[in-house]
Amino acid sequence: MAIHEKSLIEPERLLRHETLVVDGVDVSGHWNTMITPRTITDYDDDFEAVIQRYPGAENVHRCWQCGSCTNSCTMYAQNVQFNPRYWIYAVRTGLKEEIIKDKDIIWQCVSCNKCTSICPKDVRPEGVMKALAHWLEDEGHMPKSPSRVFDEEFTEQIYARGRIEDSLVLLNFFRKTGQPLVPQWLRVFGVRLMQHLPVGLGMRFARNVLIAPRTRSWGRTGEVLRQYVREQKEATHG
Amino acid sequence: MxxxxxxxxxxxxxxxxxxxxxxxxxxxxxxxxxxxxxxxxxxxxxxxxxxxxxxxxxxxxxxxxxxxxxxxxxxxxxxxxxxxxxxxxxxxxxxxxxxxxxxxxxxxxxxFTHFDSVNKPEWGFGTFPDVVTTTQVEQMVTAGKIACPSDGRTPERVAILLCVGSRDRQIGREWCSKICCTVSANLAMEIKELSPKTQVFIYYMDIRTFGLYEDRFYWKSQEEFRTKFVKARIAEVTAAPDGRLLLKGEDTLVKRPIVIPFDMVVHAVGMDPxxxxxxxxxxxxxxxxxxxxxxxxxxxxxxxxxxxxxxxxxxxxxxxxxxxxxxxxxxxxxxxxxxxxxxxxxxxx
Missing domain, CATH: 3.50.50.60 (FAD/NAD(P)-binding domain)
Structure with a gap:
């Protein structure tokens, strides 16, 4: 039977042996292609509660799957794989694997909050997206974000000394996130600034203050202009 | 006179x-x-x-x-x-x-007469003792105890199937029985009150908690009592090897087949003439x-x-x-x- 919804077949569910012989029949390559089923065989009743412990996701259980969030989503307009409605459903039914599968796009939420404004049940989907990004990080599915590294360094200094040293926070932040103290962009910026410093312009300013030169080939233009303006005034006011 | x-x-x-x-x-x-x-x-x-x-x-x-x-x-x-x-x-x-x-x-x-669930044999009523009707669950609530009829255990997970004997051309019942959605949302809350650890799922085609029943029953059941609503018309109820019930169908919203184990399945029976x-x-x-x-x-x-x-x-x-x-x-x-x-x-x- 023809497969009408190929979009439902994720690549990882396609099984194919390069060489395979069954009962003496060579079925190598696409002749032995099998698709593993996508049947949901159980719900994880606790996952929703786990996600709800993150700030912003408290209302995820209110969702009734109307799809307003996805329809209004800025990112969905860019990429139809970005589907907040689906992820909220996965949270509610405990389909953890679906969240992990989309870890590389969930964080792309731009927090425009259109979903949160439109949601008829006040689920606050933007908060759910943030919660999911944090959960993925906590579970080690994503590397620690720079902002989290910064927060940890900041907090540790407070714990240790009751205050922070700005320079030390920055220094350690750069070190822990593998960034050079003088990042590449700053170095390029400095070099270009030096290269294009307007030295000549400064010198012209100084010279012109001293000698106040006339515009080239000005000649009697000034006198003519003055006379014209006077005549116009007389013509108008008598 | x-x-x-x-x-x-x-x-x-x-x-x-x-x-x-x-x-x-x-x-x-x-x-x-x-x-x-x-x-x-x-x-x-x-x-x-x-x-x-x-x-x-x-x-x-x-x-x-x-x-x-x-x-x-x-x-x-x-x-x-x-x-x-x-x-x-x-x-x-x-x-x-x-x-x-x-x-x-x-x-x-x-x-009216309650719809007789044996007329939908694919949903297991009359075949499996733990498939019951809303009327039976009403009686359990009245008696103050939610239990699987097969062995008396408290169900961990209950499924309520809506539109049993309603909105079904196959059995000549082309009407909506009007109140089963609200009654089921309410029953889910009553089950939770008697057995807080039981998870209740409601399988629906549409939720028709009309008028003021919307927030007082549907929303309250979902938001305060954590009833889960899944859009699926169940194809079949069968037995799992461990004696639980298996609900087979398609989860319409995620386009995926489901085969989910349950301890008790409740038919929200409609109203016949x-x-x-x-x-x-x-x-x-x-x-x-x-x-x-x-x-x-x-x-x-x-x-x-x-x-x-x-x-x-x-x-x-x-x-x-x-x-x-x-x-x-x-x-x-x-x-x-x-x-x-x-x-x-x-x-x-």
Whole structure:
């Protein structure tokens, strides 16, 4: 039977042996292609509660799957794989694997909050997206974000000394996130600034203050202009 | 002058009609085929009623007491009307207990019959003991304990299937039974109250908790009692190797097949026409509409009318109806019947 919804077949569910012989029949390559089923065989009743412990996701259980969030989503307009409605459903039914599968796009939420404004049940989907990004990080599915590294360094200094040293926070932040103290962009910026410093312009300013030169080939233009303006005034006011 | 109204059926609608007739100073003769008064809420042992939240035996019990204590109401239990002669203003009814009743008007408050789930064998009722109906769960709530009938264990997970015996052309039931969505959302809350650890899932095609039932039942059930609503019409209920039940279907919203284990499956059974309607139609000479319920007369100026002058109807006899609306319609039908008696008097004088 023809497969009408190929979009439902994720690549990882396609099984194919390069060489395979069954009962003496060579079925190598696409002749032995099998698709593993996508049947949901159980719900994880606790996952929703786990996600709800993150700030912003408290209302995820209110969702009734109307799809307003996805329809209004800025990112969905860019990429139809970005589907907040689906992820909220996965949270509610405990389909953890679906969240992990989309870890590389969930964080792309731009927090425009259109979903949160439109949601008829006040689920606050933007908060759910943030919660999911944090959960993925906590579970080690994503590397620690720079902002989290910064927060940890900041907090540790407070714990240790009751205050922070700005320079030390920055220094350690750069070190822990593998960034050079003088990042590449700053170095390029400095070099270009030096290269294009307007030295000549400064010198012209100084010279012109001293000698106040006339515009080239000005000649009697000034006198003519003055006379014209006077005549116009007389013509108008008598 | 004829001062009697014959009321058939002593459920919420009939009890209300009888009280209305009696309170206006006329005589009501109430004929009930069962041996108890109260109709479905009492006979089927409903727990707390929607939307009042009052226990059925208290709320409907008050209605029963009101007519039992009223000198203007004569009650015949365990009795049917076997014959009705005459016309509007001067009917004579023969009862199965041998008595006969002269009445100026008749109110048919004959209600409905619960859908019999064995007519949807793919959903396992009658095959697996842990597949039950909403009526049975109402009885469990009334008894104060939610338990799997097979071994008495408390279910970890309960599925309620909506539209069992409703909205189904395959079994000739093309109507919505109107109140099962709200009743199921309410039952889910009652299950949670009795057994907080039980997870309740409701499998639906649409949720029709109309009017003020939306937030008071649907939203409350989902948001405060954590009922999970899954859009899927279940294909089949089978047994898992460990003795639990397996629900098979397609989760419409994520386009994925589901095969989910449950401890108990509840059919939200719909409202069929009263199974005696063919007989009622013949005895009283009233028409039935296409689904088999009592056919309504022209509604705007012949409210509560049937196809026969002098015979009125109300409540679930007309089609799926809520208890509250059945009670209101019972009063309306009673008022129509009284007006008929009064009209006879006016004509005579």
């Amino acid at each position: 004829q001062d009697t109204v014959l009321i058939v059926g002593a459920g919420p609608a009939g009890l209300s009609a009888a009280a209305q007739v009696a309170s206006a100073g006329y005589k009501a003769v109430l004929v009930e085929k069962e041996d108890v008064l109260g109709g479905a809420p009492i006979i089927s042992g409903y727990a707390r009623l929607v939307p009042s939240g009052e226990w059925a035996k208290d709320a409907i019990g008050r209605m029963v007491k009101r007519v039992e204590e009223d000198g203007n109401v004569t009650i015949h239990k365990g009795t049917k009307v076997t014959q009705l002669n005459g016309e509007a203003g001067k009917f004579t009814a023969k009862l199965s207990n041998g008595k006969s009743v002269k009445a100026g008007a008749v109110v048919l408050a004959t209600g 009263n199974m005696d309607n063919p007989e009622i139609s013949k005895v009283f000479g009233v028409g039935l509409e296409q689904h088999g319920f009592i056919e309504r007369g022209e509604h705007y100026t012949n409210t509560c009318g049937t196809t026969r002058p002098g015979i009125y109807s109300c409540g679930a006899a007309y089609g799926p109806e809520t208890i509250d609306d059945s009670i209101s319609q019972g009063m309306a039908a009673g008022a129509r019947a009284i007006a008929d008696l009064h009209g006879m008097t006016r004509k005579a004088s």
